Amino acid sequence: MSVTSNAHKLGQLIDKVQGHVGDKHIEVLHGIRLDIDATDLHAVASDRYTIAAARYRLNYGDQRQEPWARTIPGSWLKPLREWVNSHGGGDTITISTETGRVDFTTAHTEIRIPVTDDQEFPNWRALLRGIAAEIPTIYAFPAIDARMLTRWADTGDVLRVRVTTDQKALMVFGEDFVGAQMPKRYAGIGPCEEETFEQALALWPHLFTDDGDTADMATDMPDENKPRYEATSSIPDMVESLLQQTLRSTSDMLGAPSEEPGAMASFAIAGVNAWSAYRFLAALHKADPRLATQTVADLAEELDAGDFSETAWDIAEAAGHDPQKWADDYEAHLKKLAAKRAAEAETQPATSQPADA
Incomplete structure (x- = not known):
């Protein structure tokens, strides 16, 4: 099974969707899906929140595969993109699949990439059909310059978008930000007014059909498989984690055995620290969203590196504190507590043993 493309078109397919590739915690989305049907070579990528599909029209002639x-x-x-880029734009690349791999071949060189033959991928056709099915055909359909959309990223905010009519600006709203963007006069497919x-749906006749299955991106995308030890670099995820920890610690504290005051204190401290961290993060995000985003990203790297304890020691010394005294005092406290428990155990009456039968 093989198809052909020139190097320029294949490079374009990769570039158009690479920004949507999911991270390593979602294995089935951590890559680009090459999907070949009767008429097109598709490159598809998704990170659960966005999905992008680019196509290249194939010329099969009278043959079908x-x-x-x-x-x-x-x-x-x-490596694949660099290999493609090493060829002239007009060079023909044959893409073929063998058991456990996909081969990219030219007249003089090739690259073989190991793949999982039976790996599942979300039904991207059904997902896009499901979205299109909910949009009235009379919906305003302005043409937006994709290069201008990147300008809104500097807001560092969650934005809402309101589309009005084809020839009018779309509105952009954030908590502390508002703006607008005018559509282009030419869509790249045909004049906007026509x-x-x-x-637009008719340009994809094999995708947007009335009898095709539909799916929902909110419920039909794969879940993340993030290891517990890996810190999040996302503010919404961190907010959720801190609030969960606050509630969980409070619940654990209320359920802790009364004869173990140390456990109760540990749960209380964890809850207080989680709530304090949440309040500080919420205040920082309100004052400076971009600084909050960068701080959470930096914190994730520090936690994942695991050397934050040594860093805290250095910072304490630089601030004029004595972390060694803190450590010694805490060690003395633990020894005193252990001695107290040992003394209490000795004063407890011995439990009577049942007589042998």
Whole structure:
């Protein structure tokens, strides 16, 4: 099973969707899906929150082949893109699949990429059909310059977008930000004033069909498989984690045995620290969202590195404190507590043993 493309078009396919590749915690999304059907070579990527599909029209002539799809792992995307870029734009690249791999071949060289043949991937066609099915065909359909959309990233905020009509600006709203963007006069497919949503759907006749399955991105995407020890670099995820820890610690504290005051104190301290961290993060995000985002990202790297205890020691010394005295005092406290418990155990009456039968 093979298809051909020139190097320029294949490079374009990779570039158009690479920004949507999921991270390593979602294995099935950590890569680009090559999906071949009767008419097109598709490159598809998704990170659960966005999904992008680019296509290249194939020229089969009178021949047809069985559709096939394989996911190029994320770790191979950079080597593949560099290999493609090493060729002239007009060089023909044959893409073929063998058991356990996908081969990219030219007249003089090739690259073989190991893949998992039976690896599942979200039904991207059904997901896009499900979204399109909920949009009225009379919906305003302005053409937006994708290069201008990146300008809104500097707001460092969650934005809401309101589309009005085809020839009017769309509105952008954030908690502390508001703006607008004018549409382009030419959509790249046809003049804006002549193109409707129905006409755009008709450009993908094999995708947006009435009898096709539909899916929902909110419920039909794979879950993350993030290790517990790995810190989050996302503010929403950290907020959720801190609030969960606050409630969990409070619940554990109320359920702790009364004869173990140390356990109760530990749960109380954990809850207080989690709530304090949440309040500080919320205040920082309100005052400076970009600084809050960068701080959470830096914190994730420090926690994952695992050397924050040594860093805290250095910072304490630089601030004029004596961390060694803190450690000695805490060690003395633990020894005193252990001696107290040992003394209490000796004063307890011995439990009577049952007589042998």
